[in-house]
Amino acid sequence: MSVWDDLRGQAPVVEQLRRAAAGEGLTHAWLFTGPPGSGRSTAAKAFAAALTCEVEDVTERGCGVCPGCQEVLAETHPDVEFVRTEKVTITIDEAREMVAKAGDRPQSGRYRIIVVEDADRMAERTTNVLLKAIEEPTPRTVWMLCAPSPADVLVTIRSRCRPVGLRVPPVADVAALLVERDGADPALALEAARAAQSHIGIARRLAHDAEARERRDETVRAPLDLTTVSRAVALAERLVKIATEEANASNDERDAAERAHLLETLGVAEGDRLPPSLRGQVRQLEEEQKRRAKRSVTDSLDRTLTDLLSFYRDVLMLQLDGGVEPVNAGLSAQIRAFAESSTPEATLARMDAINTTRQRITTTNVAPLLAVEAMAVALI
Numbered sequence: 001m002s003v004w005d006d007l008r009g010q011a012p013v014v015e016q017l018r019r020a021a022a023g024e025g026l027t028h029a030w031l032f033t034g035p036p037g038s039g040r041s042t043a044a045k046a047f048a049a050a051l052t053c054e055v056e057d058v059t060e061r062g063c064g065v066c067p068g069c070q071e072v073l074a075e076t077h078p079d080v081e082f083v084r085t086e087k088v089t090i091t092i093d094e095a096r097e098m099v100a101k102a103g104d105r106p107q108s109g110r111y112r113i114i115v116v117e118d119a120d121r122m123a124e125r126t127t128n129v130l131l132k133a134i135e136e137p138t139p140r141t142v143w144m145l146c147a148p149s150p151a152d153v154l155v156t157i158r159s160r161c162r163p164v165g166l167r168v169p170p171v172a173d174v175a176a177l178l179v180e181r182d183g184a185d186p187a188l189a190l191e192a193a194r195a196a197q198s199h200i201g202i203a204r205r206l207a208h209d210a211e212a213r214e215r216r217d218e219t220v221r222a223p224l225d226l227t228t229v230s231r232a233v234a235l236a237e238r239l240v241k242i243a244t245e246e247a248n249a250s251n252d253e254r255d256a257a258e259r260a261h262l263l264e265t266l267g268v269a270e271g272d273r274l275p276p277s278l279r280g281q282v283r284q285l286e287e288e289q290k291r292r293a294k295r296s297v298t299d300s301l302d303r304t305l306t307d308l309l310s311f312y313r314d315v316l317m318l319q320l321d322g323g324v325e326p327v328n329a330g331l332s333a334q335i336r337a338f339a340e341s342s343t344p345e346a347t348l349a350r351m352d353a354i355n356t357t358r359q360r361i362t363t364t365n366v367a368p369l370l371a372v373e374a375m376a377v378a379l380i
Contacts (some may be wrong), residue, residue: 003046003053003062003069006200007039008177009169016164017043021050022058027162028137031119031153032146034166037199040146041084041117043166048072048080051142052109068109079109084117085295095122095129102133102141112141119145120152127154134160168198171325178207197310197327202303215242219307220328223338223379232376239308239376240369243301247293255289301368302358305375309354311335312347319344353378 004014020026030047032040049072050062063069071077081101083094098114106112122130134143134157145161147153153161174193177200178184184192184207195216196203205212219242222235262285263270266278274282310327317324318339326332339347357375360366 001064003049003064003073005064006042006177006181007046008173008200010039010043010166013043013164013166017047017050018059018062021047021053021061025162026051026142028141029134029143029161030145030164031150031158031161032144032164032166033149033152035168036148037196037201037203038166038168039200040148040166041115042200043164044115044117044144044146045072045075045082048113048115048142048144051111051113052077052080077109079106079111080113080115082115082117085121090116090118090122090126092126092129095126099129099133102143103138106140110140112138113144114141115144115146117146119157120147124154127157131156169200171198174198174200174203178204182207184208194325194327194329195307195310197306212246215246215304216307217330218242219304220311220331221334222308223311224334226376226379229377229380232380233373236369236373236376239304239372240301243304243368244297246304247296247300255293258285258289297368298361301372302362305354305358305372309351312351312354315339315342316344316347316351319347350379 004018007014016025030044032044034040046062049064049069052068052072053061053063054066054068055061055063064073068077072080075082081098083090083098085094098116102112102114104112119127130143131154133141137143143161145153145157150158150163171190171193174196175186175189178189178192179186182189182204189203189207192206192213193203195206195213206216219239222239226232226235259282260270262282266281268274268278311331314326314328314331314335315338316322317326318336319342326335328335353375357371360371361368
């Protein structure tokens with residue numbers, strides 16, 4: 001076992017990080033980039049564990065079994081701070097808190113490490129707060145920023161970071177990981193990895209959640225019945241509903257647990273009247289949960305549209321005779337018939353409509369239903 005085991009299909013990245021952990025080319029700031037599901041945060045966590053590993057032989061650091069590695073993997077190490085946001089953006093106050101923690105001396109390890117998993121969710125003003133800390137780091141501080149691409153990070157930041165580029169892992173490698181680590185059925189693991197387009201997190205969910213597989217299948221089949229405006233409007237409503245239900249399913253239980261924990265901490269029994277002096281804390285929690293719910297719905301809708309996009313991707317590959325394995329192999333006959341009834345230009349226009357909608361819902365305050373309705377009409 002080692003901390004690198006989960007980085008399937010990323011041999012060049014593993015070699016680069018192994019060498020750095022051994023002291024060859026180690027620098028104070030790193031930028032991990034790659035498509036969604038490529039394992040950016042997994043690579044950053046593995047690297048942080050290797051830098052904190054307690055094994056004496058530097059070439060073997062990242063053993064995965066020593067206390068240092070175990071604490072980093074469990075996100076409990078006192079010298080390693082993981083920063084992720086469940087809101088739309090990372091705030092300036094959160095960035096200032098990162099800078100303050102980066103200035104602390106390591107308590108037990110060799111380095112003070114700050115892992116920012118959502119570096120692309122910082123506005124320019126927020127990113128500028130980090131600039132001086134990354135430009136003039138305190139001794140033994142290592143920054144690790146994660147983003148989909150270098151362009152998603154301010155140029156003044158990325159120019160001071162060593163790049164680590166991850167690629168989409170092969171489907172077979174993702175399936176093997178699900179079998180070995182999660183005990184998934186091999187056939188189901190391969191189907192899930194292909195449907196997730198090698199996104200490891202989504203593949204794991206599809207392999208273990210029958211309802212998630214059903215929702216995805218419904219989404220992918222939607223273009224087959226998309227012939228009128230009324231059906232387009234109905235599709236838009238259904239897609240938003242699917243995304244909302246999926247997001248709420250993961251949030252409701254967590255929200256209730258957080259509220260119960262807060263009330264217990266405040267010494268208030270569930271159902272009791274809240275003293276006026278404590279209402280502000282409960283209200284703050286509720287506001288944070290609302291912001292998290294909004295992002296959850298946005299992220300879920302983006303995944304739903306990505307599934308929809310895979311249908312047209314398979315259509316285009318047939319139309320262009322691309323010779324690429326289909327994502328939705330179970331719909332081969334329907335996809336072939338759809339491809340024969342359309343043109344590559346029309347398919348590209350539909351894919352562009354979906355991608356434009358994805359950008360709108362993730363970067364603007366557009367009403368999701370209105371954006372998806374406009375997209376659905378363009379898909380007819």
